[in-house]
Amino acid sequence: MFSSNAFAAVSGSLPAGFMQGYVALMILAVIVGTIADMIHKGSAKYFFANARKSRAQGKPVDKASIAVKTLAVDVLASGEFCNPRRRVAHLLTMYGFILYVVTTAIMVFVYPTAATPTPAVVPQLWWLGGLMVMAGGYWFWFFIRVDVAAEGSSPLRLMRADLFIVSMLASVTTGLLWAWLQASGSAASWVFFVLYLLATTVLFCGVYWSKFAHMFFKPAAAFDKRIAEADGTNMNLPTLGRDDPAQRERHSMELLRDAPMDMGLGIKREAPRHY
Numbered sequence: 001m002f003s004s005n006a007f008a009a010v011s012g013s014l015p016a017g018f019m020q021g022y023v024a025l026m027i028l029a030v031i032v033g034t035i036a037d038m039i040h041k042g043s044a045k046y047f048f049a050n051a052r053k054s055r056a057q058g059k060p061v062d063k064a065s066i067a068v069k070t071l072a073v074d075v076l077a078s079g080e081f082c083n084p085r086r087r088v089a090h091l092l093t094m095y096g097f098i099l100y101v102v103t104t105a106i107m108v109f110v111y112p113t114a115a116t117p118t119p120a121v122v123p124q125l126w127w128l129g130g131l132m133v134m135a136g137g138y139w140f141w142f143f144i145r146v147d148v149a150a151e152g153s154s155p156l157r158l159m160r161a162d163l164f165i166v167s168m169l170a171s172v173t174t175g176l177l178w179a180w181l182q183a184s185g186s187a188a189s190w191v192f193f194v195l196y197l198l199a200t201t202v203l204f205c206g207v208y209w210s211k212f213a214h215m216f217f218k219p220a221a222a223f224d225k226r227i228a229e230a231d232g233t234n235m236n237l238p239t240l241g242r243d244d245p246a247q248r249e250r251h252s253m254e255l256l257r258d259a260p261m262d263m264g265l266g267i268k269r270e271a272p273r274h275y
Contacts, residue, residue, distance in 0.1 A: 003120035005111055005123050070223045075222070092139075094215075100129030134176075164212050174196040
């Protein structure tokens with residue numbers, strides 16, 4: 001089961017070009033959705049404006065070393081997360097999804113039929129990637145999400161912001177169930193194959209409405225932040241203090257009007273289990 005190419009087995013009932021065309025359409029959908037998201041949010045415009053600001057106002061910096069540090073710390077190690085459980089869940093999901101998608105493409109395009117035997121390691125890595133996504137994704141969904149862990153909301157409560165994680169988990173879960181049922185010879189495998197295609201279509205065609213594109217934007221944002229810290233342009237931001245009447249009056253509670261500006265950071269020192 002773990003060594004068989006489920007996509008090659010489908011070629012006995014469907015043309016090999018069906019899955020290849022489907023994957024190509026999903027890649028196109030991600031590209032179009034990401035570009036549309038960039039135009040809608042003005043992300044590229046913002047980053048280019050910041051780059052011009054850095055060149056005009058900031059001191060010279062070694063951008064190559066900053067890029068390497070951004071890649072090593074913020075991207076590969078998810079260094080932005082203070083919560084170690086959140087970081088591990090994110091790393092499991094991220095690396096699992098990359099492994100899952102890459103091995104899917106290899107099986108679909110390189111070994112599309114039984115006539116081109118698939119090395120056992122490829123489907124094994126596909127299963128490993130899928131299980132990593134499920135471990136990290138379901139751990140996050142049921143136990144780590146802020147609205148569940150801290151606010152006591154039901155894990156079944158859905159919002160638009162959940163579209164990415166829900167569709168990704170649905171795609172991977174139905175995909176693995178389809179492969180397992182297919183290897184077992186169950187007729188129900190076709191039901192899960194259809195569900196797999198539906199969930200995958202929502203995942204890749206919903207980029208414009210979901211958080212899918214964050215995997216492209218967040219590295220750029222992390223790099224931009226490190227550049228601003230290195231060249232000093234972040235020092236141009238206004239400093240907030242309680243001596244500013246507007247800052248004093250923004251709180252309705254008298255207690256907070258004279259509190260330190262960083263008072264709220266204490267929440268990082270305790271587990272969010274107040275309910």
